[in-house]
Amino acid sequence: MSVAxxxxxxxxxxxxxxxxxxxxxxxxxxxELGLPHLASGDLFRQALRDGTSVGDQARQYMERGExxxxxxxxxxxxxxxxxxxxxxxxxxxxxxxxxGQAEALDETLAGHGERIWRVIFIDVPTEEIIRRVAGRFQCxxxxxxxxxxHDRPRVEGTCDNDxxxxxxxxxxxxxxxxxxxxxxxxxxxxxxxHYQARGVVDRVDGTQEIDAVTDSIMRDLRAPSSEVR
Ligand code: ADP
Ligand code: ADP
Numbered sequence: 001m002s003v004a005x006x007x008x009x010x011x012x013x014x015x016x017x018x019x020x021x022x023x024x025x026x027x028x029x030x031x032e033l034g035l036p037h038l039a040s041g042d043l044f045r046q047a048l049r050d051g052t053s054v055g056d057q058a059r060q061y062m063e064r065g066e067x068x069x070x071x072x073x074x075x076x077x078x079x080x081x082x083x084x085x086x087x088x089x090x091x092x093x094x095x096x097x098x099x100g101q102a103e104a105l106d107e108t109l110a111g112h113g114e115r116i117w118r119v120i121f122i123d124v125p126t127e128e129i130i131r132r133v134a135g136r137f138q139c140x141x142x143x144x145x146x147x148x149x150h151d152r153p154r155v156e157g158t159c160d161n162d163x164x165x166x167x168x169x170x171x172x173x174x175x176x177x178x179x180x181x182x183x184x185x186x187x188x189x190x191x192x193x194h195y196q197a198r199g200v201v202d203r204v205d206g207t208q209e210i211d212a213v214t215d216s217i218m219r220d221l222r223a224p225s226s227e228v229r
Contacts, residue, residue, distance in 0.1 A: 009114050010035065010089030012221070013096070015192060016122035017184055018177070019133040020206050021213060025122065026093040028214050033221075036085050040095035043076055044068065065171065065180055067187070070100040077101075078108055089117070098187045102194050119195040120217050124206035126181055134174045137166040 012029065014022045023039065030037040044062060047055035054076050061068045077095045080086070096102040109115050124132075135148035139159035146153050146166060153160050170176065195201050202220035206213055 009087070010117045011092065011109070011114070012089070012117055013092045013119045013195070014122060015119060015188060016124065016206060017126075017129055017181055017188065019129040020122040020124045021210065022093045022122060024210060025120075025213060025217060026091045028210075029091050029217065032214075032218065033089070033091070035089045035091055037091045037093060038077070038080055038086065038095070039093040040073065040077055040097070041093075043080055047076065066183070067097060070098055070104070073097075074101055074104045078104070081108075096191055097184075099190050099194050102191050116195065116198075116200055118221060119192070119201045120220065121192055121201055121203045122206040122213065123203050126178075126185075128207055129181065130174050130177050133172050133177045134168075136172050137168055139164050140167050 010033070012033075012035070014026055014029075016022050026037040026039065029035075044055070044058050048059060048062070049055070054072060057072050058068045067073075073095065081090060096105050106115065131149075132147075137146045137148065137157075138144070139146075139161065141164040142159065142161050144159060144161060145151075146159075153166065157166050158164070159166060171180070192201055202217075204213060204216045204220065208216065
């Protein structure tokens with residue numbers, strides 16, 4: 001076992017269930033570290049909008065809330081990671097989500113003599129995730145989102161901008177969130193186990209305030225990892 005120095009290309013993986021705060025933290029870390037935020041869900045949605053062949057292939061899976069097959073996902077993500085803006089590193093959000101994807105990523109990096117720098121597991125218990133996502137309401141007219149506990153509209157149930165009654169997204173209903181979590185969590189834990197064996201995983205308490213979560217992640221990233229070679 002040796003203490004690894006910071007590699008030339010800094011690849012940080014953010015791992016956590018839906019609603020754990022990956023997107024929120026990735027945006028902040030992207031600014032703090034000057035690295036692009038690469039979110040597989042955003043890449044798929046962009047491919048759908050652009051009508052590319054990846055978008056066509058992914059559509060049926062995305063509509064069912066299922067994972068897109070590894071072969072399609074890996075090819076799309078590797079192409080994005082090879083773009084010049086990721087030459088110094090990237091914050092990965094939503095990829096890899098399966099051990100197959102993790103192995104493909106490791107292999108690609110190893111081909112350039114590189115490896116994952118850090119894996120940050122943003123840990124939030126299921127009940128808190130359901131509370132968070134179930135508290136999210138959206139204006140069907142302008143798309144603004146509100147939260148029943150920490151981002152309330154001035155008048156309950158009504159959009160501040162245009163007075164439209166707020167609605168809940170179908171996939172944010174508690175029973176739907178629970179079903180998505182049941183499908184998502186086992187492969188996510190397998191990805192964490194995969195990287196845990198190398199000593200590059202840091203667990204962060206994702207129930208803290210957003211700023212405190214960022215501070216915990218930055219503290220972990222500044223500390224040397226105890227990578228197992
Ligand atoms: P993910 O990308 O993991 O699905 P998001 O970053 O979209 O999660 O966050 C999901 C919801 O939870 C958003 O409404 C966001 O504002 C809220 N949120 C994120 N981090 C926290 C936090 N530390 N405490 C409370 N709410 C949070
Ligand atoms: P969610 O957190 O609700 O799953 P995302 O925005 O991360 O939302 O992803 C949207 C959809 O894109 C997923 O439901 C899935 O179909 C697909 N997707 C995103 N990332 C991956 C991945 N790494 N592997 C397979 N499918 C993915």
